[in-house]
Amino acid sequence: MASVTITFNPDLEGDIEEARSILDRLSERSAATSVSPEVVREKIIALLRGYGEKRTEYIRQVALAAPGRAAFADLTAVVGSAKAIGGTHSAIERAWRAKGMSTTFISTDPSGNARMEPHLATMVLEVLHDQVDEPDPLRSARF
Amino acid sequence: MPYQAEYIWIDGTKPSPLLRNKTRIVADGKEPEIWGFDGSSTNQAPGDQSDCVLRPVYTCPDPLRNEGDILVLCDVELTDFTPHPTNTRAFCVAAAEKYADQEPMFGIEQEYTFFQNGRPLGWPENGYPAPQGPYYCGVGGEKMVGREIVEAHTAACLKAGLSIEGTNAEVMMGQWEFQIGVLPAPMIGDQMWVARWLLHRIAEDFGVVVSFDAKPMPGDWNGAGAHTNFSTKATMQGYDAIVTACEALGRNAAAHVEAYGAGIKDRLTGAHETASWENFSWGASDRGASVRIPWAVEKAKKGWLEDRRPNANMDPYVVAGMIIETCCGALAE
Incomplete structure (x- = not known):
């Protein structure tokens, strides 16, 4: 059995966000593994x-930056x-959840930098x- | 089990485009992909370069087929995957994404007229029905016609998951209205086009034609409009933003009128609850104004405005995109 210890100062907003982000990522990893890659791919298409x-392009920038974070300034330039x-x-996250996905598509930190899970x-x-x-042009060429 | 995907797109017919559709069988668990069609048969391409691309942009359950079947509204693209010149959704998306922070929202009141045998449904073969008066929100045999189609359409919209808000009979015999909203752009346009398609398709089964003509019958008969209600985060918080939006619409009145549907000058005459297309005006509770502020909004000093100028045959992508550009542009200054 694995144990995880997270130490943070509850009076510091930044500490709380960081702890929450770690817990979110742990929970997402577990939820994500229960959905097959084929299904996730179709959800991304949708x-x-x-x-x-x-x-x-906002989504592309965040994906390109993985496993790191896309900088807020770069995302501002795109949007x-x-x-x-x-x-x-928020519109992207709502749409992702509306497609039945329980994981976070893109997470942000207090500075507005954004991150996506590498897989x-x-x-x-x-x-x-x-x-x-x-x-593939052939996909459009049927009948 | 594979499912049926009804691909729907907007063609290049002028002055008002038509809806087109065809069915594709899609493997279970797969999303609908890009597809193609003969643009030379839809006024979208010459015969020697006829191929156009369909790119799915909005899907919903198909309420007229079996569970699992879907409707697929598509963008039309050229074969280099850029928007086709008739693709107005691209303009709407750009405007909506540009001003996403203002949260522009829309509700559209879509009027339309049923026709059969070349005349409005229920009208006598020779002459005219009784004058306007009893038909608006009316009930009763002989004067209310087409209700069975309206009922079937409403049920279909609900089953498809569209944001239909209500329906009512309109001022002219054979004329009705449904409302879609409140939605952001471009979804307001997506759902309005799908709702229009469902209406055409259901009326087909009743041997009835749906007309979105702005002035289906000349003379002392009401035209058909698509009053467009609009709000932003700022208008929902204060009256100043509503005034700013109204004034901006006034400064751009001519451009909006030109883009609000074919035959608009025949409808915006200044009579039949319209303001003249030549004279922009706005005011509270005034159904003779170009833009009306509902009384409740004026009283609450926050809320939305109603642009009463768009025709029934307007393109909701164009109208929503233009209102966003004009109003959100002014609010951003």
Whole structure:
């Protein structure tokens, strides 16, 4: 049996966020393993459906930065303004949950930097390539 | 088991586009993929370069088929996967994503008219029905026609998971309305196009044609509009933002009227609960104004505005995109 000890100062907002982030990641890893990669891939395809350039590129930037964090300044440049980041992020998360996914798609820290789990980021980049950047033309050529 | 995906798209017919659709069988567990069609048959491509691409952008359950079957609204793209010139959703998405922080939201009141044998449903073969008056929100045999289609359409919208808010009979005999909202862009357009498609498809089974014509009958008969209700985070918090939005719409009145649907000058005459297309006005509780502030909004000093100018045959992507650009642009200054 593994035991995990997390030490943080409950009076410090940054400490609380960091602890919460660690617990979220542990719980997501467990939830994510219960969903097959094929299903996750189809959910990513459905999530990206209908998004315009700003939301698509926001997701791409975060996926490209994995396992690290995409910097807030870089994301602001993609979305257009600092104010638009919050709406973009929450809309994407709501859509992800609405597709029946219990995990977090993108997590943010108090500075606005954003992170995606590496295994998810790999799939996101594959889907972006296959569906958005270079879709196989033969898929559209049936009848 | 494979399922049926009904691909729906907006064609290039002018002045008002038509809806097109075809069925694809999709493997169980797979999302619908890009597809193609003959653009030369939909006014979207010349015959020697006829292929166009369908890219799924919105899906919902198909309420007219079996469980698991879906409707798939698509963007039309060129073969280099860029938006087709007739693709207005791309403009709407860009505007919505640009001003996402303001949380623009829409509710649209879609009016329409049933036709059969070349005249409005229920109208006599020769002459006219009784004058307008008893039909709006009316009940009773001989004067209310088409209700069975309205009921079937409403049930279908609910089963599809669309945000239908209600329905009512309109001022002219054979004319009805449904409302979709409150939704962000571009989903307001996605759901409105799917709701329109369902109405066409269901009316087909009744041998009835649905017209979104802005002025289906000339003379002293009401036209058909698509009053568009609009709010942002700021308008829901204070009246100043509503005034700012109204003033911005006034400064851009001509451009909006031009983009609000074919035949708009025949409908916005200044009569039949419309403001003249030439004279922009806004005011509280005024159904003769271009933009109306509902009385409750004026009293609460926060809420939304109603742009009464869009035609029934308007493109909701264009109207929503333009309102966002104009109003959110002004609110951002």
